Amino acid sequence: MKNPAVYFKGLFSENASSRSAQTGDRPFSVIVRKEIADHIRSWRFIILLAIVLLTFLGSMYVSLSNIYKATTNVEDPDRLFLYLKLLTITDNTLPPFHIFVGFLGPLLGIGLGFDAVNAEQNNGTLIRLLAQPVYRDNLLLAKFTGALVVISALFLSLGLLMIGGGLIITGVRMEPQEFLRILCFIVLTIVYIGFWLNLSILLSVIFKQAATSALTAIGIWLFFTVFYQMIMSLVIKALLPDPALLLPEEVAGYNHTIMTFMRLVPSQLYEDGTTTLLMPSVRSLGPLSMEQMSGAIPAPLSLRESLLIVWPQLCGLLAATLLCFALAYHRFMRREIRN
Amino acid sequence: MESPIIELKGLTKRYRSLKAVDNLDLTIYKGEIFGLLGPNGAGKSTTILMMLGLTEPSAGMAVVCGFNATKSPIPVKKKVGYMPDNVGFYNNMTALENLVYIGRLNGIPEGEVKERARDMLEDVGLAGAMNKKTATFSRGMKQRLGLADVLIRQPEVIVLDEPTLGIDPSGVKDFLALIKQLSRQQGLTVLLSSHHLHQVQQVCDRVGIFVGGKLLAEGNIDTLAGNLFASEPFAVEVTVKDLVPADLETALLQIETIKKVLVNDRVLQISGSADITPDIVRFLVHKGVDIMDVRRRSYGLDEIYERYFETNLNENSSSEKSSGLFQRSFFRKRK
Numbered sequence: 001m002k003n004p005a006v007y008f009k010g011l012f013s014e015n016a017s018s019r020s021a022q023t024g025d026r027p028f029s030v031i032v033r034k035e036i037a038d039h040i041r042s043w044r045f046i047i048l049l050a051i052v053l054l055t056f057l058g059s060m061y062v063s064l065s066n067i068y069k070a071t072t073n074v075e076d077p078d079r080l081f082l083y084l085k086l087l088t089i090t091d092n093t094l095p096p097f098h099i100f101v102g103f104l105g106p107l108l109g110i111g112l113g114f115d116a117v118n119a120e121q122n123n124g125t126l127i128r129l130l131a132q133p134v135y136r137d138n139l140l141l142a143k144f145t146g147a148l149v150v151i152s153a154l155f156l157s158l159g160l161l162m163i164g165g166g167l168i169i170t171g172v173r174m175e176p177q178e179f180l181r182i183l184c185f186i187v188l189t190i191v192y193i194g195f196w197l198n199l200s201i202l203l204s205v206i207f208k209q210a211a212t213s214a215l216t217a218i219g220i221w222l223f224f225t226v227f228y229q230m231i232m233s234l235v236i237k238a239l240l241p242d243p244a245l246l247l248p249e250e251v252a253g254y255n256h257t258i259m260t261f262m263r264l265v266p267s268q269l270y271e272d273g274t275t276t277l278l279m280p281s282v283r284s285l286g287p288l289s290m291e292q293m294s295g296a297i298p299a300p301l302s303l304r305e306s307l308l309i310v311w312p313q314l315c316g317l318l319a320a321t322l323l324c325f326a327l328a329y330h331r332f333m334r335r336e337i338r339n
Numbered sequence: 340m341e342s343p344i345i346e347l348k349g350l351t352k353r354y355r356s357l358k359a360v361d362n363l364d365l366t367i368y369k370g371e372i373f374g375l376l377g378p379n380g381a382g383k384s385t386t387i388l389m390m391l392g393l394t395e396p397s398a399g400m401a402v403v404c405g406f407n408a409t410k411s412p413i414p415v416k417k418k419v420g421y422m423p424d425n426v427g428f429y430n431n432m433t434a435l436e437n438l439v440y441i442g443r444l445n446g447i448p449e450g451e452v453k454e455r456a457r458d459m460l461e462d463v464g465l466a467g468a469m470n471k472k473t474a475t476f477s478r479g480m481k482q483r484l485g486l487a488d489v490l491i492r493q494p495e496v497i498v499l500d501e502p503t504l505g506i507d508p509s510g511v512k513d514f515l516a517l518i519k520q521l522s523r524q525q526g527l528t529v530l531l532s533s534h535h536l537h538q539v540q541q542v543c544d545r546v547g548i549f550v551g552g553k554l555l556a557e558g559n560i561d562t563l564a565g566n567l568f569a570s571e572p573f574a575v576e577v578t579v580k581d582l583v584p585a586d587l588e589t590a591l592l593q594i595e596t597i598k599k600v601l602v603n604d605r606v607l608q609i610s611g612s613a614d615i616t617p618d619i620v621r622f623l624v625h626k627g628v629d630i631m632d633v634r635r636r637s638y639g640l641d642e643i644y645e646r647y648f649e650t651n652l653n654e655n656s657s658s659e660k661s662s663g664l665f666q667r668s669f670f671r672k673r674k
Contacts, residue, residue: 038429123429124423127423128426128428128485131393133444134416338423
């Protein structure tokens with residue numbers, strides 16, 4: 001250090017008067033900006049981005065090479081929605097993009113959030129950050145918002161890229177309804193990834209080690225994608241009577257219960273939602289009885305009707321997201337911050 | 340004295356059965372430099388955390404700059420600059436970026452923040468390392484950056500937790516001189532915690548000795564020494580050439596003001612109620628003892644600290660029943 005005599009001349013004397021006159025950005029937006037910059041520069045995000053881009057390009061390639069067949073299939077009531085077809089059709093070499101997202105989205109969310117709080121704590125930056133005039137909930141919210149902005153930008157640009165590419169390659173005019181449906185699909189995707197993001201932020205608040213919270217998050221994800229279905233089928237076999245001995249109404253009733261339990265899984269909700277949004281002819285997510293089906297003409301639903309079907313799914317995902325946030329908030333607000 | 344800026348009233352923090360901070364009352368006045376002294380694990384950091392609202396007290400309250408730190412931490416944090424021990428920075432950002440970030444969080448306008456951060460880094464002697472990533476920083480450089488980080492917000496109170504840890508001796512001297520200068524010129528209140536007694540001794544107006552969650556004594560160093568060594572405030576250490584004859588000790592104790600004589604091989608430790616060093620020397624010469632060395636002992640922070648630390652050790656090792664007794668003696672001391 002230099003000679004102390006010259007330090008900080010006059011810096012402190014004008015304290016109060018100058019400070020009241022000047023105001024900078026609010027802490028929240030400052031943290032969000034920094035979070036976004038961090039994500040964009042991190043290798044982790046670049047790798048996740050590469051994975052998402054590869055699956056996007058792969059599934060687009062497959063659907064573009066099969067688009068002719070799909071749009072000339074007279075049996076299909078959705079054949080006129082070229083751009084929705086681009087997102088959903090496949091020749092079974094690769095799953096369509098929305099299935100990919102249902103699978104990779106959690107990974108993206110977990111990847112961006114699993115060390116949100118505990119890495120800062122381990123680096124000793126959390127205590128320094130919270131010694132600034134920053135509300136604790138602002139910090140959590142900013143961490144969430146920062147990652148969500150990055151994800152939103154990613155999926156919005158992918159969606160628009162797909163639309164633009166489709167326009168150039170096929171030259172087919174786009175229905176407004178199609179555009180809105182794709183937008184809704186993107187919003188649903190963001191909400192879905194937002195849930196996983198929030199779950200991983202919650203885990204990063206609970207666990208001191210980033211590795212533990214990452215493993216736990218991946219464990220939850222694996223449980224829901226692999227084991228939950230297995231457990232469900234085991235339980236169904238053990239508890240429910242043989243469907244062959246039941247009346248059709250009873251079977252329908254049991255099916256309904258089974259579907260309710262299946263919908264505890266976020267990816268199930270997401271899949272239901274995307275299917276309804278991207279395939280306008282889907283009119284119910286549960287089993288339909290013969291009476292309900294009779295007289296129904298296989299025709300695409302309007303966007304409003306599709307949205308009505310998706311609404312519970314969307315609400316479920318939002319509720320789960322909020323629940324995670326509330327828990328993280330509860331854990332974080334009153335805890336002791338120290339190195 | 341001046342107006343109090345930090346008031347701790349009955350502050351207590353329990354971690355399950357352990358009492359980290361035990362019914363602490365402390366007042367720090369505007370413009371003074373207060374040193375919180377104590378061994379590791381004495382509860383210094385916990386007390387500081389409670390003052391900043393970073394942890395909640397189990398009982399009592401901390402009032403800083405007129406605000407309750409637990410209930411309204413934001414106004415407190417606006418006025419208090421805190422440097423934690425083991426300060427950490429974002430490793431993937433440069434020193435300047437780290438500082439600019441903190442500046443922005445404190446609402447410094449976008450137009451000024453870069454310039455001010457740059458000035459601040461020059462002031463703490465990091466001008467050359469401004470654009471280096473903080474991952475490459477040494478401990479001492481981080482500490483300096485931490486100081487810049489505290490000062491960029493122009494605080495009224497600075498709280499430094501083990502600030503001198505990891506800085507080389509000359510750096511420590513500059514650092515403490517700077518703190519002292521800031522406090523005097525700008526009327527900054529400084530609270531620093533340390534277990535380095537000598538460093539604290541140099542700059543602090545008052546110190547508080549903190550052991551096992553309790554503030555054992557507070558005041559400036561002279562009063563502390565006076566309290567502690569009230570019975571035998573003066574001590575002389577005499578080294579003699581030959582082994583001390585056995586009757587010398589009893590002979591010495593005949594002198595009125597001498598209270599205690601300790602013989603350790605060739606060293607005599609004599610303490611008493613008055614400074615009679617010349618008399619002792621004359622007496623010894625009369626007795627035909629060859630004196631090699633005479634040293635008057637003055638009580639520094641080291642002795643004070645040791646003395647308090649000793650009593651605390653005794654307290655811990657003694658049975659629970661007698662702890663009340665020790666508590667009583669501790670209260671007497673604090674008056």
